[in-house]
Amino acid sequence: MLTKKRHQLILELLAREEVVKMQKIVEQTGASESTIRRDLSQLETAGHLRRVHGGATANHLQIEEPSYFEKSDQHVEEKERIARAAADLIEDGMYVYLDAGTTTLAIVPYLEEKAITVVTNSLPLANTLLYHRIPTFVVGGQLKHSTQALVGYNAREGMLIYHFDVAFLGMNGVHPTQGFTTPDPEEALVKKTAIELAKQSYVLVDETKLDAISFSRVASLQAATIITTTSSEQEAKYSQYTEVVNAK
Amino acid sequence: MLTKKRHQLILELLAREEVVKMQKIVEQTGASESTIRRDLSQLETAGHLRRVHGGATANHLQIEEPSYFEKSDQHVEEKERIARAAADLIEDGMYVYLDAGTTTLAIVPYLEEKAITVVTNSLPLANTLLYHRIPTFVVGGQLKHSTQALVGYNAREGMLIYHFDVAFLGMNGVHPTQGFTTPDPEEALVKKTAIELAKQSYVLVDETKLDAISFSRVASLQAATIITTTSSEQEAKYSQYTEVVNAK
DNA sequence: TAAAAATCAATCAAAAACGTTCAAAATTTA
DNA sequence: TAAATTTTGAACGTTTTTGATTGATTTTTA
Structure with a gap:
């Protein structure tokens, strides 16, 4: 069977089965496993599907599905340390913004004892905050x-009525010259707005x-403090641009 | 079965059964207990569900509401009929407001085939709409x-930027002279605002x-059509004040 | 309240799937 | 047709996933 025919068949299967x-x-x-592996790799880099262990899944024209595909087990310890470091910065009486993301989600359990008000744009965060009985506003x-x-313009508008003592944000890219970046422009707008409205912002990565x-x-590195776990070389490098908290 | 498929299936079960x-x-x-345990904890850290002893719950499950477990089959059937009657009123292209409540929640599965945009002020609704891939805005x-x-003043402010073709509202009291009523003033404000912003409003009870x-x-009976299941005497009585749809 | 049962997290070895390499086969080019 | 190039499938060491087992924890029962 021709390569083209195989590719077509694979995409057809995915259109039906997800x-x-x-x-x-x-x-x-009727091709060998090796060949199919190659096919899948090619189709993935071409953006036509997404490989998963044991096969492939449809790629619904979506740029990213971090909450689903993130290896939530992998960096769990790292995340926990970062979350704890972040929670330590929160004091009674504060108004806190929590951005969407699994790292910010990990902060919530540490907030239970604190007398704070939280604002978030994340549904899972809102659910978890509710569960922990923390006073919450949703954007x-x-x-x-x-x-x-x-996300989007409406979310920005909805946020402008609040002001935060601190904001904690997830981020997809952190780079010395390119600053903080994230895949979706509409999400970027929300993050940017949060930083504008907060006295102090932290990026958790x-x-x-x-x-x-x-x-x-989203913003330049100067706009927020970075909380991360990394080598001291990296820490030194980024410390030239902004404050860095190493939660190692 | 592939990991992703299992995850999908679990979320599907939860969307149906809570x-x-x-x-x-x-x-x-057909997977082992260990595997499912891993799946559940992954889905939990990703914010898709909440683990409980013996299984998992949708992360929007009412935390303590005894009535939840004692829902009689009869009531469920009634709700289902009301929900179906409501869904029949929704046409492609409409902008629909769905208020918080278990009856409005029951509408969602019927919306999957329709090309509509929904606005809601309810977290459980938002989660369910998300699952059914219906374009959604949250107040x-x-x-x-x-x-x-x-709820509250901010919710009202957030709603004022929208306009609805139809609004579907839950309600605690319906009375000929006292009109539509509900226990919480802040919730009443939101319901009232929804009615103001909708061309046509329906109260599901x-x-x-x-x-x-x-x-x-919230408003006088004239402000909205009542969708309910009741005796023809009651139907006749309320028909003096506003339109009544009997979903019997 | 204490014992029994059920469920849990953690661990570990087996199984499945993975990427890489390489030689054979097929295809293209000269 | 012969040489060069590309594609293929098998082999192999590595990584990931899986299910069984353990002892701890929670829930239920007595």
Whole structure:
């Protein structure tokens, strides 16, 4: 079977099934496992699908699905340390903004004893805050499927009525010259607004985000303190541009 | 079964049942208990559900509402009929407001095929709409613990930028002279605002709410059509004041 | 309240899937 | 047709996922 034909068949299977196993593709095409692996790799770099362990899934024209595809197990310890360091910065009486993201989500359990008010644009955060009985305001706006966050122009407008003592933000890229970046422009707008409205902002990132650049610019490094866990070389490098808290 | 498929299945179960037992997931997926445990903790850290002893719950489950578990089948059927009647009124292209409440929640599954945009002030609604991939905007505001709704002055302000073709509202009291009423003044404000902003409003109530009066007045009966299931005498009585749809 | 049962997190070895390499086969080019 | 190039499938060491087992914890039962 021709390469082109195989690729077509794989995409057809995915259009129908959303998730398809390696084994099934091998059966249907009659090609070897190695060949299918190559096919999947190619189709992935071309942006036509997303590989997962054991097969592939449809790629619904979405740039990213971090909340789903993030290896939530992988950096869990790192995240926990970062979250604890962040929580330590929060004091009674503060008005706190918590951005969408798994790291910010990890902060919530540490907030239970504190007398604070939280504002968030994240549905999972809102649910968790509710569960921990922390007074919460939710920013209105368009509900984005992949991250379960409220984003866009309306979200920005909704935020402008608040002011925060501190803001904690997730981020996809942190780079010396390109600053803080994230894939979705509408999400970038919300993050940027949060930074504008907060007396002090913190960006929470694991090591893999350092030196990375994503599509939309949020702000320059000077705009926020970085909380991360990384080598002392990296820490020294970024300390030239802004304050860095190493939660190692 | 692939990891992603399992995750999808788990979320599907939760979208339908709100609570799901370990045992059931194991059966449905054919995977081992260990694997499901891992799945659940991954989905939890990603913010998609909440683990509980013996299984998992949708992360928007009412935390303490005894009535939740004692919902009679009869009531469920009534709600289902009301929800279906409401859904039939929604056409492609409409902008729809869905108020917080279990009856409005029951509408969502019927919306999947329709090309509409929904605005809501309810966290459970937002989660469910997200799951059904219906374009959704969430009204900002203060998160009320008991109903998981966004209420208060900020919520009203956040709503004023929208206009709706139709609004569907839950209500605690419906009375010929006292009109529509609900216990919480801040929630009443939101409902009232929704009615103001909608070309046409519908109040969804089961029979027990008729002739009842609650603390805060929302509007007079003329302001909205009532969708309910009740006797023809009651229907005739309320038809003197406003339009009544009997979903019996 | 204490014992029994069920469920849990943590651990570990087996199984499955992975990427890489390389030689054979197929295809293209000269 | 012969040489060069590309594609393929098998082999192999590595990584990821999985299910069974353990002892701890929680819930239920007596």
